[in-house]
Amino acid sequence: MKVTVYLPREKKEKEVELNPNSTVRDLVRKLGLTVQGSVVLRDGVPLLEDERIKEGEKLTVVQTASGG
Numbered sequence: 759m760k761v762t763v764y765l766p767r768e769k770k771e772k773e774v775e776l777n778p779n780s781t782v783r784d785l786v787r788k789l790g791l792t793v794q795g796s797v798v799l800r801d802g803v804p805l806l807e808d809e810r811i812k813e814g815e816k817l818t819v820v821q822t823a824s825g826g
Contacts, residue, residue: 759813763789767821776811783807789819796821 759778764771772792774788782798782805789796798805799818811817 759811761785761811761814762816764816764818765789765821766818780795780811782809782811785811785817786819791819791821 759776759780760773762771774785774817776784777786778816783793784791785798786796786807793807797820799820800815802818805817
């Protein structure tokens with residue numbers, strides 16, 4: 759299934775291919791990010807890491823941690 763992800767830090771949108779029944783955790787890992795350092799939003803509402811993602815959704819992934 760495909761979802762559209764907006765990455766505010768990079769100011770870009772991208773399509774991501776995921777397996778059916780994928781979770782927020784699966785999406786974050788597919789993007790090469792850590793669950794602890796990211797927040798996934800659906801319509802501005804944060805999602806739990808074990809929530810399922812639906813085909814065609816538009817999500818925002820905000821990175822909350824940065825290196826120093």
